[in-house]
Amino acid sequence: MHFLKRSCSFTRFRVTGKFAFAREKYQEYLEKNAFRELSELKDAQESIGWVSPDNFLKPAEIDEIMLEPYFQLVMRVDRRKVGKALLSAHLAIEEKAALQSSGKNKLSLNQKRELRQSVHQFLLEKTSPSNAFYKALWNFKSGICYLFCTSRGVQNRFSKLFSETFPLQLEALTPWMLAVEWAQENNAKNILNNLTPTPFMKSKRIQRQGLEQQNVLDVE
The missing domain is CATH 1.10.287 (Helix Hairpins)
Structure with missing residues (x-):
């Protein structure tokens, strides 16, 4: 489990929609969106689907992924590309x-x-495909889902697969989204209107200027 590691990176989502669990129905959802080998998909360059958290070569089973109040999800992504x-x-x-x-x-x-x-x-x-596996933990009682990856591309793939599998949607809990919710709850919407973004990373242009200035100092 990622939370037991010394450090981990994750993206947090809110699960929106009405959650009504039925074991057979959710098993059908998983089977419909189970991972399929690229060899089974003609002309496909990418295949995405759910696999078992215990064995990435097996399809996901509801009895394996469900540990109340959690669903342990694993998304497998296979890609092949010709240079x-x-x-x-x-x-x-x-x-x-x-x-x-x-x-x-x-x-x-x-x-x-x-x-x-x-x-x-x-x-x-x-061409042999590349394989990637992304784990997620969904607390269906609190309505919070943790995807243990921060890549924007993976987030988009996971959100799409999730909404295609379950009759629910994912909403990324970004710092700005949390700030908006806090402002709404505390009647402080005007505070956000006066905020300006703070860059935590210098642009390439500024970095080049800094290097040029450093070179001048070194010459002097």
């Missing part, structure tokens, strides 16, 4: 062979497009 350089190299070979067989000096745009799609699909099938 541009590799695609260009293979495409050049195939275009040369196509020109020789046709006796022409140039391929039409449609021929180039079809050849590119064919070569890309061939290489895609030969």
Whole structure:
């Protein structure tokens, strides 16, 4: 469990909507959105779905993931991608062979497009996918879900899969969202209107200026 580690990073969500648990129904939800191997999905470059928290190679079962008042969720993401350089190299070979067989000096745009799609699909099938697993802990009584990752892309994928699986929605509890809620509860909305953002990281332009100034000092 991530919370038992010395340190951990997570994104916190509020689960919105009416939670009405029915064991068979939620098992159907999980099965419908279970992870599928990319080899089963024609032309797909990415596959996302739920897997068992005890064995990432098995589909999620409601009896495994449920430990009242929690759901232990694991999202598996498999991706495969063909590099541009590799695609260009293979495409050049195939275009040369196509020109020789046709006796022409140039391929039409449609021929180039079809050849590119064919070569890309061939290489895609030969490419081993990358695997990533993201854990989450959903307290269905408090309506709070912790995703143990802070990547924006992973957050978006998780939110989409969650809402497609369950009849509920996720709302990210960002610092600004929490500030807005506090202001509403304490009748202090005007305070937020006067706030200005504080940069915690210098822009690249400012960093370059700082380096240039440092170089000048070093020369002097």
